[in-house]
Amino acid sequence: MAENAQKLSTFLWEGKDRKGNKTKGEVSGTNLALVKAQLRKQGIMPSKVKKKPKPLFGGTKKITPFDIAMLTRQLATMMKAGVPLVQSFDIVADGLDHKGLQELVVTIRNDIAAGTSFAGALKRHPRHFDDLYCNLVDSGERAGALEQMLERIAVYLEKTEGLKKKIKKAMTYPIAVVVVAIIVTAILLVKVVPQFESLFQGFGADLPVFTQMVVNLSEWMQAWWFVVLLSIVGGIFLFKEANRRSQKFSDAIDRLVLKIPVMGEIIDKGAVAKFGRVLSTTFAAGVPLVDALDSVSGATGNAVYRDAVRKIKDEVSSGTQLQAAMKQTDAFPVMAIQLTAIGEESGNLDEMLSKVADHYEGVVDDMVDNLTALMEPMIMSVLGVLVGGLIIAMYLPIFQMGQVVG
Numbered sequence: 001m002a003e004n005a006q007k008l009s010t011f012l013w014e015g016k017d018r019k020g021n022k023t024k025g026e027v028s029g030t031n032l033a034l035v036k037a038q039l040r041k042q043g044i045m046p047s048k049v050k051k052k053p054k055p056l057f058g059g060t061k062k063i064t065p066f067d068i069a070m071l072t073r074q075l076a077t078m079m080k081a082g083v084p085l086v087q088s089f090d091i092v093a094d095g096l097d098h099k100g101l102q103e104l105v106v107t108i109r110n111d112i113a114a115g116t117s118f119a120g121a122l123k124r125h126p127r128h129f130d131d132l133y134c135n136l137v138d139s140g141e142r143a144g145a146l147e148q149m150l151e152r153i154a155v156y157l158e159k160t161e162g163l164k165k166k167i168k169k170a171m172t173y174p175i176a177v178v179v180v181a182i183i184v185t186a187i188l189l190v191k192v193v194p195q196f197e198s199l200f201q202g203f204g205a206d207l208p209v210f211t212q213m214v215v216n217l218s219e220w221m222q223a224w225w226f227v228v229l230l231s232i233v234g235g236i237f238l239f240k241e242a243n244r245r246s247q248k249f250s251d252a253i254d255r256l257v258l259k260i261p262v263m264g265e266i267i268d269k270g271a272v273a274k275f276g277r278v279l280s281t282t283f284a285a286g287v288p289l290v291d292a293l294d295s296v297s298g299a300t301g302n303a304v305y306r307d308a309v310r311k312i313k314d315e316v317s318s319g320t321q322l323q324a325a326m327k328q329t330d331a332f333p334v335m336a337i338q339l340t341a342i343g344e345e346s347g348n349l350d351e352m353l354s355k356v357a358d359h360y361e362g363v364v365d366d367m368v369d370n371l372t373a374l375m376e377p378m379i380m381s382v383l384g385v386l387v388g389g390l391i392i393a394m395y396l397p398i399f400q401m402g403q404v405v406g
Helices: 032-041 065-080 085-094 099-113 118-123 131-143 146-200 209-245 247-257 263-284 289-297 303-317 322-329 334-346 349-405
Strands: 009-016 022-029 045-051
Touching (some): 022 032, 022 099, 032 045, 065 085, 085 099, 099 118, 131 146, 131 263, 146 209, 146 263, 146 349, 209 247, 247 263, 247 303, 263 289, 263 349, 303 322, 334 349
Antiparallel strands (some): 009 022, 009 045
């Protein structure tokens, strides 16, 4: 079922409604027969149904986690206002400009209208709604508190996606500096240095060591630039494939990343924030602590914390308190452990875990802002050293000639 749901098509239809009036429109479905049955359930007698032709250029815009967070927030707002679930989907779908998201919303709406539970309809789209999302919705339906649960899920998604965006921003900035520096240096070596080299050949004197090194590097780059480019592209591709296919390689990278100065600390604090946010959301939803830890282990985004949470789960299952189990892993900061201990003693564990998440999200936010401010002068320094070094290397022979003439 999930496989079919991922191959949705848009169908154009024409027919008559219950009053006999001619009408037409678009509907999403997996095949022609199901679309016709879906239309009949809505009181429409279809006379013509055909698959909508795909555009020649471009395709459907990708549905992002931020789109799902926005959708959840809109549904939560509608339901809190007393709008029935199916009608909420209709209102949300009408206001969407994102074609792909609109089709997804209409499909879920039709499944619910046909008698499927909300959680059951979401499980047919695992690409967009993970197990945690579906399980929380299922808990909300069973408890008769779906609007409160959607509100919690919306907050969870907004906070976690915001945190991911900040961490990506922190990681992208240094990489961008390195890439720009490499490109500028390569252009100077391939295009600018050869112009000076032809000038130096007429001097009839030995070049300074530094200048000769740059000239040799330039000649090598001119001869092998294509190989260098292929090696970089191939290296990036192999790294991504190894990271995707090998769990050991991926785990080793996760451990290595945490040791990088500044960047490692940002990722570390981000993982603690995710731990607090996911565990707070699931525990507040009535999910037992041991089951909630299952969801948390896969949501921290780092192998070190994934393994730590699995150890915590084993300890909690054998009767150990959560804060004691966290302390034994040596992965969590003291403040997170102390707030968890206070939550366990006071009976407000979900609230204190939420405070853990809020605190470390704020820490990550401040660190990213500081890194951004620090990187701006660093960019100028790196580019200045590279470009300035090359310029000095090119002008050293001219300076030496001036001294000899003088």
